[in-house]
Amino acid sequence: MDQDLKQILRHYRNPRLARNILEKIHEIAKDLQVVRIMHVCGTHEWTITHWGIRTLLPENIDVRAGPGCPVCITPASDIDSAIKLALDGVNVLTYGDMSRAKGSRMISLEDCGARGGKVGIVYSFMDAVKLARSNPNQEYVFLGAGFETTAPIVAYSVLKGLPENLKIISSHRYVPPAVGLLAESEDLAIDAFINPGHASTISGMKAYKPYFDEVRKPMVFAGFEPLDVLLAIYMILRQIRDRSPKMENEYRRAVTWDGNVDAQKNLREVFDFDDGYWRGVAIVPKSAMNFKEKFSKVDARKIYGLASGKGDHFPSNARCAEVIKGLIDPPECPLYMKRCTPATPIGPTMVGVEGTCRIWAQHKIVGVKCRSGVCKIDSESSPRTKGMLKEG
């Protein structure tokens, strides 16, 4: 009998299955040194934190959150540009979280809205198009952030034709070169990667091949249910144990080798892939999706002469950059849950729902214990992180 997909997906949260995979993970980990695994997607961080996966893993398995939050890595200079336009009377549209991220002068689009700037929130780029179309006498600029999951939406709409009164600041970033860069970093010393499930539905696994060939570290493409992540960790440890690094696909129901070829074609047609700054991280080669010359008439950077600068511009004493890179855990920042909270976010990692600080704060994680280079959540001081396996 044909099972509905929703029914099948329910099993991806089965505590009994999870316990058994964990047992397998512990068994392999016994014979391994410290293994540092990095993921680069805010939703993976949410899954890992929400289901308490870190507290269930063996002591020597360290899962670190890398730069997987689009709002966090959007350059402060782009936020500054959008703020300037909004204060000059242009209607600036963006996604909700993006409007709360602060630029270099520590004000956000939302703050500037309170000072008379014209700022609107949209759920989808489609809404921006509709809005511009129904108000032809108004000037609109969309601040477009996000990875290759989000960028094809803009590319597709640009190819179809935008209303004359809608321009775009493209802050879109492409993940594969960033994983390449992180994999080479000696400071981070990452042994393996959980690659982003949804971004990879677009890029396909093949986009990571050149970077994998360079570093030969395990890369497993994973889904977002707790069992997806556990299975990905198991696959990684198995590769490390067998000394046979591979690109492996755990998220076969969504990720393929080739990805969404039409979407890739649209991206390549509309954008140049330039070297581009990721806030808190670095200039990542060939990762910034900027409009090609022939689409200049939708490119707000060209039309309004906006600078595309760099520089971290984080609040003083804040350690956002180290959190974004996965070098430290949020409780190691002196501002975390003191001056910087979900209600009063100071750094971008506390703003975005995909920001590591925001996710940890929502789950009331306040302490970490570090031993021989591995930091673990202190579950005594963070009672809500006991893991998914207590039930059932």
Next chain:
Amino acid sequence: MNLCYAIPGKVIEIDGEIGVVDFGNGVRREVVLAMVSAKPGDYVLVHAGYAIKILNEEEAKKTLELYSRILNLVEGR
């Protein structure tokens, strides 16, 4: 708004490039289907109002089978 997340939903009807997608619990939304060639009944991953991928039901089952195999390995020790 979650910029790297996509939510699975079932395509109910299609009108040109726009489809109605059911996300369960009575939540239905208009979704742009231009980037995938979905038909009614398909499950799609929806990101910011656009379907980015048709979900593969067979593969979802296979991954679960893989879990079960690992499970058996553990229990069969």
